[in-house]
Amino acid sequence: MNKSTTIFFSVFFLFSLIVMLIPLPRWADFFRPEFVGLTIIYWQLIYAERINLLGVVLLGLLLDGLQNVFLGEHVLALLIISYFLLKFHQRIKMFTLPRQMLMIFLLLAVYQGILLILTLWLHTATINDALVYLSNQYLWLHLSNIIISVLIWPWWVMILDNLQRIFIFKYTK
Numbered sequence: 001m002n003k004s005t006t007i008f009f010s011v012f013f014l015f016s017l018i019v020m021l022i023p024l025p026r027w028a029d030f031f032r033p034e035f036v037g038l039t040i041i042y043w044q045l046i047y048a049e050r051i052n053l054l055g056v057v058l059l060g061l062l063l064d065g066l067q068n069v070f071l072g073e074h075v076l077a078l079l080i081i082s083y084f085l086l087k088f089h090q091r092i093k094m095f096t097l098p099r100q101m102l103m104i105f106l107l108l109a110v111y112q113g114i115l116l117i118l119t120l121w122l123h124t125a126t127i128n129d130a131l132v133y134l135s136n137q138y139l140w141l142h143l144s145n146i147i148i149s150v151l152i153w154p155w156w157v158m159i160l161d162n163l164q165r166i167f168i169f170k171y172t173k
Helices: 003-021 026-031 035-046 053-067 073-093 097-123 127-135 138-171
Strands: none
Touching: 003 035, 003 053, 003 138, 026 138, 035 053, 035 073, 035 097, 035 138, 053 073, 073 097, 097 138
């Protein structure tokens, strides 16, 4: 991988991290897409052989540190998604847009599900705490984030494709 491609990957991963960390009002949290997950999925689909798992681990550790959770929560979820994408990226690239959006929904549901299970397991002391956590709006928050992410997927791909074409082809000559 050349230097400009590495810089481009790094800039977009940092951009997705910054967008995830922008504070929003409580009502707007329901409309926050999962930009880190979408970025990982996009780059794994486009450059599966170039994105190594070490980069995914570093991104997950950075996300863990920035969101103040136990180290390894996002790492585990991102590694599971990355492994699935490494295995099936050629098939998923050939899907039509609705089928691709369904796969994105499933991948992000696995990602959010792993984070939810780890949160319940590591952060709640009793079963009652876990039930209160689930009975509140948190379950709907995770589901709405997945739905919003799937709905912006076509535009996210279009933006990243255009920026990739401009940046990588312009600066690799």
